[in-house]
Amino acid sequence: MDLKWKDAFVTLGPSLLQGVVVVLQATFFGFILATIIGLLVAICRLSKHKPLRAIFVVLVEIIRGTPLLVQLFYIYYVIPILLDGLLKALGSGSANIQFSALSAGIAGLAINYGAYISEVFRSAILTIDTGQKESGLALGFTEQQVLRKIIIPQALRNSIPVLGNYLVMMIKDTSLLAVISVSELLLRTQTYASQTFETVESYTMLAVVYLILSLPLSHLMKMIENKFHIVR
Amino acid sequence: MIEPEENMLSITQLSKYYGKNHVLKDVNLSLNKGEVLCIIGPSGSGKSTFLRCINLLEQPTSGAISYRGKNILDKSLNVSSYRQHVGMVFQGYYLFPFKNVINNITMAPMTLLKENREDAEKEASQLLEKVGMAEKKLVYPASLSGGQKQRVAIARALAMHPDLLLFDEPTSALDPELVGEVLKVMKKLADEGMTMIVVTHEMGFAKEVANRVIFMEGGYIVEEGSPKDIFQHPQNDRTKEFLARFIN
Numbered sequence: 001m002d003l004k005w006k007d008a009f010v011t012l013g014p015s016l017l018q019g020v021v022v023v024l025q026a027t028f029f030g031f032i033l034a035t036i037i038g039l040l041v042a043i044c045r046l047s048k049h050k051p052l053r054a055i056f057v058v059l060v061e062i063i064r065g066t067p068l069l070v071q072l073f074y075i076y077y078v079i080p081i082l083l084d085g086l087l088k089a090l091g092s093g094s095a096n097i098q099f100s101a102l103s104a105g106i107a108g109l110a111i112n113y114g115a116y117i118s119e120v121f122r123s124a125i126l127t128i129d130t131g132q133k134e135s136g137l138a139l140g141f142t143e144q145q146v147l148r149k150i151i152i153p154q155a156l157r158n159s160i161p162v163l164g165n166y167l168v169m170m171i172k173d174t175s176l177l178a179v180i181s182v183s184e185l186l187l188r189t190q191t192y193a194s195q196t197f198e199t200v201e202s203y204t205m206l207a208v209v210y211l212i213l214s215l216p217l218s219h220l221m222k223m224i225e226n227k228f229h230i231v232r
Numbered sequence: 233m234i235e236p237e238e239n240m241l242s243i244t245q246l247s248k249y250y251g252k253n254h255v256l257k258d259v260n261l262s263l264n265k266g267e268v269l270c271i272i273g274p275s276g277s278g279k280s281t282f283l284r285c286i287n288l289l290e291q292p293t294s295g296a297i298s299y300r301g302k303n304i305l306d307k308s309l310n311v312s313s314y315r316q317h318v319g320m321v322f323q324g325y326y327l328f329p330f331k332n333v334i335n336n337i338t339m340a341p342m343t344l345l346k347e348n349r350e351d352a353e354k355e356a357s358q359l360l361e362k363v364g365m366a367e368k369k370l371v372y373p374a375s376l377s378g379g380q381k382q383r384v385a386i387a388r389a390l391a392m393h394p395d396l397l398l399f400d401e402p403t404s405a406l407d408p409e410l411v412g413e414v415l416k417v418m419k420k421l422a423d424e425g426m427t428m429i430v431v432t433h434e435m436g437f438a439k440e441v442a443n444r445v446i447f448m449e450g451g452y453i454v455e456e457g458s459p460k461d462i463f464q465h466p467q468n469d470r471t472k473e474f475l476a477r478f479i480n
């Protein structure tokens with residue numbers, strides 16, 4: 001076997017570096033949005049309003065029951081067509097809507113992870129001792145204030161370890177964005193490998209880059225987790 | 233000079249069901265400002281439920297509660313602003329674990345009474361002084377003993393300037409050697425004229441500090457009187473039987 005490590009490193013390397021930027025962008029925005037979506041959905045699912053709860057139960061089940069891959073296709077290819085049709089039906093002519101691949105990817109990650117994270121928050125909120133709520137109410141806080149200022153801060157802290165796992169998972173799941181032509185790491189590697197036939201070199205480099213991205217993050221998460229354990 | 237007695241709380245024919253379980257039955261009570269009322273009774277007799285009805289953590293099934301002449305069961309009552317006047321101390325302390333001691337205390341007055349941080353912290357420091365916790369200002373609840381947590385919880389309740397303080401077995405979760413420090417704080421409050429209702433198994437405290445003692449059983453107030461009446465000359469057989477368990 002004649003492996004051209006140097007070739008691969010010199011040519012694919014810089015391209016992967018650009019891919020890393022894309023991955024970090026997708027993960028950063030995807031994760032922040034997922035956390036916000038997760039929290040809002042969790043709150044809606046715990047609301048006293050029954051129809052609201054029901055809607056979000058169904059939505060979460062739909063998301064959790066379908067693969068992220070399919071959701072990405074759906075957002076990138078199907079939604080624009082549907083929106084287009086809707087606009088036409090409303091009589092405002094064809095608008096030719098198209099999201100960029102990256103924003104569709106970020107939306108997919110945010111919605112998919114948001115559904116899972118909402119379950120994390122929901123159970124974290126439910127496991128806070130009811131005494132916390134009652135002592136807040138007894139001081140004169142309203143139910144809303146108790147939720148916002150007493151329950152949610154604790155639920156968020158308790159969720160940090162699980163959120164950390166999801167963050168690392170999301171970094172790796174950005175590789176799925178290749179299917180909607182986001183030029184992240186996998187797509188760049190595939191392209192390079194198919195042109196040069198440096199298959200071993202390319203995919204080994206790809207794996208190493210993912211390791212370099214996710215390992216320090218895992219460690220960082222452990223450290224944060226330990227810190228919060230001490231405070232609790 | 234004798235001050236005219238000011239009625240703080242007046243409860244008539246209070247009844248509470250949990251489903252089919254009738255836990256409070258025709259409970260009547262009148263409490264004046266400055267009074268310290270101790271409630272004793274066996275487990276499951278409805279003491280906690282009674283206390284929780286007073287600050288509306290539980291909704292009574294029927295009956296009337298008026299606080300300073302105002303009907304608090306009125307649908308239009310702003311429940312949370314009523315609760316600001318009635319503090320409660322729980323058996324389980326329930327300090328906010330993500331806030332240090334001083335922020336546990338300042339949170340409610342800053343949010344609800346719109347006190348600025350400086351004033352709120354100054355007052356919190358005075359309250360911590362009062363409950364003997366001045367050195368622990370910046371510490372998180374997790375590193376406090378049960379007795380210390382409960383004293384902070386009392387300071388937290390006091391920071392809202394309540395007119396009435398409810399205590400639900402404040403020392404029952406504590407190791408015996410820590411009970412005294414909490415009772416001492418409560419006695420100090422009583423001496424300063426705080427109006428208090430205390431559910432307790434600490435008969436010594438009830439004897440020494442209460443103006444009035446209520447014995448509850450099976451959802452009824454079985455007997456009511458001065459500590460001397462209840463502890464030295466109990467009339468009801470159930471009361472006698474209950475108290476016999478505490479004589480040692």
Ligand SMILES: Nc1ncnc2c1ncn2[C@@H]1O[C@H](COP(=O)(O)OP(=O)(O)OP(=O)(O)O)[C@@H](O)[C@H]1O
Binds near residue numbers: 255275279
């Ligand atoms: N949230 C609730 N739902 C249903 N039943 C309840 C609830 N809270 C209390 N009960 C029942 O009401 C009765 C009175 O309970 P309560 O807690 O008021 O008694 P207690 O006198 O405070 O007892 P203890 O000394 O054990 O604290 C008990 O039979 C209890 O099982």
Ligand SMILES: [Mg+2]
Binds near residue numbers: 279280281400401
């Ligand atoms: Mg009780």
